[in-house]
Amino acid sequence: MSPARAKVAKVAKAGAGKRPRATASPARGTISLLEAVPFACAAYARDDGTLVAANRRFDDEFAALPEHGQREQLLARLSEGALDEAESPEVRAPHSGRWYSLHWGQAQHDGQPLALLTAIDISERIEALDSRKSQQEKLLFTSRMMSVGEMAATLAHELNQPLAAIVNYLNGSLRLVDQAGGPAQVERALQAARTQAEHAAAVISRVREFVRAREPRRDAQDVHAMAATVLELLRLEAERQQLRIDVALAASLPHVYADRVMVEQVLLNLVKNAIESMRGIPAAKRELRVEGRVNLDDEVEIRVCDRGTGLSSAEQDQLFSPFFTTKNDGLGIGLAICRSIIEYHKGRLFFEPHEGGGSVFGFTLPRYEAGGDQ
Ligand SMILES: Nc1ncnc2c1ncn2[C@@H]1O[C@H](COP(=O)(O)OP(=O)(O)OP(=O)(O)O)[C@@H](O)[C@H]1O
Ligand SMILES: [Mg+2]
Incomplete structure (x- = not known):
């Protein structure tokens, strides 16, 4: 193994914070050259991809990544957070969260073909774009x-x-x-x-x-109480349609951080839509269920499930646009209002087809964290 490679082995093993520097070795020339580059810069052997030399900036920014001693491994690790496609030269360093644009060049040192990597920190540009x-x-x-x-x-x-x-x-x-x-x-x-x-x-x-x-005034709200208010308001309408509304809210459902009247409005709109969707369905087949649970993202998720007409894919595309309606007496603003309200609460309003026929309209709300700065 050449002295330069021996140094690489040391670099590869070095943990964060340690900064291996070349001593008297043939790689020294390469290193002093790399030191002159104003970006993180490293030389990898072109044959097996091991790290041959690196400047101080590279050590500072990448030595904490265990994969930095081997070109392919480093690239694989960095491209996990690539912007678009796997080929993108814009990558995110997983250990620091900073963004880099990677550039490759060819060089020879002591007869050894090298691949020169320059990593330019573009975090500021990415952050500006994001904001x-x-x-x-x-x-x-x-x-x-x-x-x-x-x-x-x-x-x-x-x-x-x-x-x-x-x-x-x-x-x-x-x-x-x-x-x-x-x-x-x-x-x-x-x-x-x-x-x-x-x-x-x-x-x-x-x-x-x-x-x-x-x-709006947001506070800890009990979903059971909000659902009860809404169902009481819709009781007459449901009775008229010979419809029973099943409520299946988990008993342990945590409080949500919400404006009570606004969320009641959302639930009212969704349940009303569900009732209306079953107008033409034989009474025996009508089913309306309000479900509530904590989802995998630890949000409270409420779902209104019906056995109505469902939605064609063209209708699904327009669903949340203001003034989209398929009803003679509809204004087409119910869902648009729901969406604004739910987004205001940092939740999500969604539609999905109901297995076995009908629709599911649901929304998420953040759970109330006592003492949290919500
Ligand atoms: N549960 C549902 N099943 C089938 N279609 C639905 C359901 N909910 C909404 N839709 C469709 O989405 C459209 C838009 O609903 P939205 O609540 O925004 O307006 P609307 O009910 O037509 O009128 P309004 O403004 O009075 O609520 C409806 O006209 C209907 O075509
Ligand atoms: Mg409506």
Whole structure:
């Protein structure tokens, strides 16, 4: 083994922090040359790919990787985090998280053919690109939130008055029924109508507050309680369709970090869509199930599963676009609003076909971490 190779063996074994330097050896010339390169630079034997020499920068940046002593092994390790394809010269060093652009050249030293590697640190450029991308995404999201917000503000304004009037009329009617000893069914129906109107009013005042403050109130919320509220609101509609809604939420489901009214709105929209999708299905085949569990990413995942018409692939493509609807009486904004709300909560809204027919619409929410800085 040549003295230069002997040094390589030492380099390959050296752990992080140790910086083997060449002593009096034929490689010394190579090394002093490499020291002059202002980037991490190393020479590998062209025949078997072992490291022959490296400059101080290379040692500083790559010696901590056990694979750095052998060209192919180092490349394999680095290309695990390559930007696009395996061939990409832009790689991410797994031990430091820094990005490098790799360049190869040919050289001869003492008659030994060498492959010269120069690794240029491009982390700053990659980070700048990343932050521009996330800024763009943020902008897109904000503009979607704003258009939904503006629409909501108009609706809230238009609906507030009639809702207040409805609640007043209902309260008046309830008093009259009570005084006159009217039938219990009428009283129940009036109470149900009042619950609905009050919920609508709460949604609207929450929307107004949201649009004004742009800052919903997120806190620890119990999914069981939110589901119960929504199902109570949809009870009449479900009964009308002879539909039972099964709730299968894990008993130990952790609290989520969410704005209660907003998440109830999402669940309401999804369950309503599920009910509507089964309008034309024979009553015996209608099935609606709300499931909840903690998923593999440790998020709370809620799924609304129906046995309705399902969706064609063309419909799936447009599903979340505002104003896409296949219903005569639909506005096509239900899912767009759901998506904005869920993305605001750093969750994900998704669709998947239901095995055996129908659809599954689901969303994820972060679990509430007591004391965490959410
Ligand atoms: N559970 C479901 N099963 C089948 N199709 C669905 C389901 N949920 C949504 N869709 C399809 O997606 C479309 C968009 O739904 P979205 O809730 O956004 O609007 P919409 O229900 O049509 O109207 P609205 O604005 O009143 O909610 C629906 O018109 C329907 O075609
Ligand atoms: Mg809808």
